[in-house]
Each structure stands twice: as structure tokens, then as C-alpha cells.
Amino acid sequence: MGSEINRGCWYALVIICALLSATNNAYGDLNDPECDLFQGSWVYDESYPMYDSTKCPHIRKEYDCVKYGRPNLDYLKFRWQPSHCSLPIFDAEEFLRKMSGKKIMYIGDSISVNQWQSMVCLIHAALPWQSNITQESINSTTTVTYEDYGVSISIFLSHYLVDIADLFNTRVLKLNSITDGDIWKEYDVLIFNTWLWWYREGEKQPWDYILLGKELLKDMDRMAAFREALKTWGDWVDSEVDIDKTTVFFQGVSPSHYNGLEWNKPGVTNCAKETVPISGSTYLGGVPTAEMVIEQVLSDIMKPVTLLNITRLSQLRKDAHPSSFNAFKGMDCTHWCVAGLPDTWNQILYTYLV
Numbered sequence: 287m288g289s290e291i292n293r294g295c296w297y298a299l300v301i302i303c304a305l306l307s308a309t310n311n312a313y314g315d316l317n318d319p320e321c322d323l324f325q326g327s328w329v330y331d332e333s334y335p336m337y338d339s340t341k342c343p344h345i346r347k348e349y350d351c352v353k354y355g356r357p358n359l360d361y362l363k364f365r366w367q368p369s370h371c372s373l374p375i376f377d378a379e380e381f382l383r384k385m386s387g388k389k390i391m392y393i394g395d396s397i398s399v400n401q402w403q404s405m406v407c408l409i410h411a412a413l414p415w416q417s418n419i420t421q422e423s424i425n426s427t428t429t430v431t432y433e434d435y436g437v438s439i440s441i442f443l444s445h446y447l448v449d450i451a452d453l454f455n456t457r458v459l460k461l462n463s464i465t466d467g468d469i470w471k472e473y474d475v476l477i478f479n480t481w482l483w484w485y486r487e488g489e490k491q492p493w494d495y496i497l498l499g500k501e502l503l504k505d506m507d508r509m510a511a512f513r514e515a516l517k518t519w520g521d522w523v524d525s526e527v528d529i530d531k532t533t534v535f536f537q538g539v540s541p542s543h544y545n546g547l548e549w550n551k552p553g554v555t556n557c558a559k560e561t562v563p564i565s566g567s568t569y570l571g572g573v574p575t576a577e578m579v580i581e582q583v584l585s586d587i588m589k590p591v592t593l594l595n596i597t598r599l600s601q602l603r604k605d606a607h608p609s610s611f612n613a614f615k616g617m618d619c620t621h622w623c624v625a626g627l628p629d630t631w632n633q634i635l636y637t638y639l640v
């Protein structure tokens with residue numbers, strides 16, 4: 287009995303402390319030098335998710351977990367809590383007002399599509415129904431335009447950022463060439479990502495040869511190829527991007543969850559049974575090598591590029607993948623449900639832009 291009262295008191299104290307620290311951390315102190323948006327933990331928040339995904343017309347069937355029958359929806363209820371500050375609430379109208387007249391573009395693989403869809407849903411949920419929103423696709427770019435605000439948000443699909451070109455009927459991955467950059471540099475905000483495709487082989491590999499400098503190779507060390515492409519991208523930023531006009535972000539590696547050892551469940555080979563995030567801030571799997579490569583290459587770029595360092599906070603979200611709740615019923619522990627984790631990526635992006 288006594289110990290139960292004690293425990294009750296203890297819980298009350300914990301809650302009071304949590305409330306106090308929440309008010310202390312109200313988002314004024316983003317400028318606190320201790321504030322690292324990427325260091326923290328996931329907390330249950332009854333007010334989540336940020337929008338009702340069933341009302342968003344933009345979700346690809348790969349990511350629409352609620353529609354495809356995911357039974358446990360706890361994954362929607364977690365808010366990212368940095369250790370020394372709090373993320374501002376995503377205010378779509380404020381965002382559109384601040385971005386007025388600007389063109390935003392996500393560039394990368396299906397993980398970028400994932401994030402773009404989340405952004406478009408976040409905004410869709412907050413706008414009045416009569417808002418003039420248009421969507422069009424031209425070549426590799428799909429754009430949603432908020433005509434009332436003069437803001438557009440585009441996705442440019444590029445698996446490797448560097449070119450794949452047709453040479454004498456063979457597909458060549460050109461590690462030192464970025465011709466699409468001429469399109470990208472016209473935009474005001476660029477959010478890049480590439481990683482998912484670098485180790486793909488066989489039928490899933492969309493090229494036949496690699497061109498490294500002047501050498502045509504059948505294949506090479508994939509991590510070295512990835513590094514070379516990122517360097518090419520960094521050189522492109524340094525030589526082509528007008529930083530008075532354009533703000534550049536690079537998104538860190540988005541982790542997948544196929545190896546239970548990384549979250550202390552040896553023998554588990556996918557995310558099918560995961561319903562809650564990892565508590566705390568540490569991940570047994572450690573920092574992926576590709577993430578270290580990204581950080582090294584970024585540190586050599588002269589112009590300002592902001593790393594959206596979402597790897598760790600995403601590693602903690604073994605519960606946030608579609609698993610088999612997509613149109614194909616295939617096990618997907620690589621992409622993320624929308625609504626879900628990519629909303630937090632965008633909330634962080636918002637924090638930088640607003």
C-alpha cells in the first residue's frame with residue numbers, strides 16, 4: 287500500500303517535471319546553443335498525428351498505411367522531442383506566407399517522394415477547401431502550386447543525382463556529371479537525398495556501366511561510387527548555386543529496419559511486428575557508413591549546405607514503416623507511412639525556413 291502511494295507520488299512528480307520542462311522548452315529557445323534538433327527522443331502525444339491522412343489526396347499507394355488496413359495506429363501518436371528545445375508546431379499558412387513567391391524542390395529517390403507527399407499533405411490539411419491548388423507533371427518533375435500564395439513545391443525524381451546517359455545503347459552512370467542541375471538551380475529551396483539505389487544490382491540496377499573520370503567500368507566499390515557522386519554534387523553546389531537566391535539542404539540517410547540485431551531483437555528480419563518506437567536516444571545499429579560519407583563530403587563544400595541529420599531520429603522509428611500495409615502487400619521496412627515520420631522531417635525543415 288505504502289509503496290503504491292510512493293509510486294503514485296513518484297509518477298505525479300515525473301509528470302509535473304515533464305510539464306515544467308515542456309513549458310521551459312516552449313519553442314523560444316531554438317537559439318539556445320544547447321539546442322540540437324536531431325538529438326532527443328520520441329514521446330507519446332495524444333494530439334498527434336498532425337493531419338488525417340485519409341483526407342489527403344496525394345498519398346502514393348506505397349505509403350498509405352491507414353488506407354491499406356494497418357491495424358495498430360500508435361505509430362501516428364509520437365512527437366519528436368529534442369533534448370534541449372522543442373520543434374515549433376507546423377503552421378501551414380505561416381509557412382506559405384513566409385515562402386511567398388518561392389519555389390521549393392525535393393530532389394532524390396522514393397524517400398524524397400515520401401517526404402514531398404508528407405509536405406503536401408501537411409499543407410493540404412490546413413488550407414481552406416476553396417484554395418486554388420494545382421498539380422502538374424513535366425518530365426521528372428511533379429509540382430503542386432498554391433496559387434493564392436505563389437508558392438510551389440516540386441519533386442524531382444533522381445535516384446543518383448548524377449546522370450544516367452545512353453551511350454551506344456548502354457546505360458552509363460556518369461559519376462562526374464550533373465546535367466539536371468540546370469533545372470534545380472532555378473529554385474529557391476532545394477532538399478537533396480540519395481542513397482537507396484547505390485547497392486542495387488541485377489534487374490534492379492538501372493545502369494550497365496559506370497563512367498569515373500574517363501574510365502568506363504563494369505562496376506566498382508559502391509561506397510566509393512557514392513562518395514564520388516556526392517563530391518560531384520558538392521562541386522556543383524560550389525560552382526553553380528547562387529546562395530543569395532537558393533537555400534540548400536541535404537537529407538541524411540533514411541534507415542531501413544530488416545535486421546533485428548540493430549534494436550536488440552536477434553533473429554527478427556523485418557519491421558512487421560513493430561508498434562512502438564525505441565525509447566531513449568541510442569540505437570544499437572550505430573551510424574551507417576553512408577551517413578559518415580555524406581557528412582565528410584558536406585564538410586568539404588564551401589557554400590552553406592544544411593544537413594538534415596534525420597538518421598538517428600528515424601532509426602528509432604522501427605514502427606513507422608508500411609511493413610505489409612501497402613497496395614502490394616510486400617514487406618516494406620524502407621519507406622515510411624504518410625502520415626508519419628516524414629512529417630517530422632518536414633517539421634524540422636520548416637523550423638529552418640520559417
Ligand SMILES: *[C@@H]1O[C@H](CO)[C@@H](O)[C@H](O)[C@H]1NC(C)=O
Nearest residue numbers: 416417418419420432433434
Ligand atoms: C487557379 O490558378 C490558375 C493559375 O493561376 C488559374 O488559371 C485558375 O483560373 C485559378 N482557378 C481558380 C478557381 O481561381
Ligand SMILES: *[C@@H]1O[C@H](CO)[C@@H](O)[C@H](O)[C@H]1NC(C)=O
Nearest residue numbers: 423424425426427465468469
Ligand atoms: C522535357 O524533356 C524534353 C527532353 O529532354 C525536353 O526537350 C523538354 O524541354 C523538357 N520540358 C521541359 C518543360 O523542361
Ligand SMILES: *[C@@H]1O[C@H](CO)[C@@H](O)[C@H](O)[C@H]1NC(C)=O
Nearest residue numbers: 324325573581593595597598
Ligand atoms: C548527426 O547525428 C548523429 C547521431 O545523433 C551524430 O552522431 C552526428 O554527429 C550528427 N552529425 C552532424 C554533422 O551533426
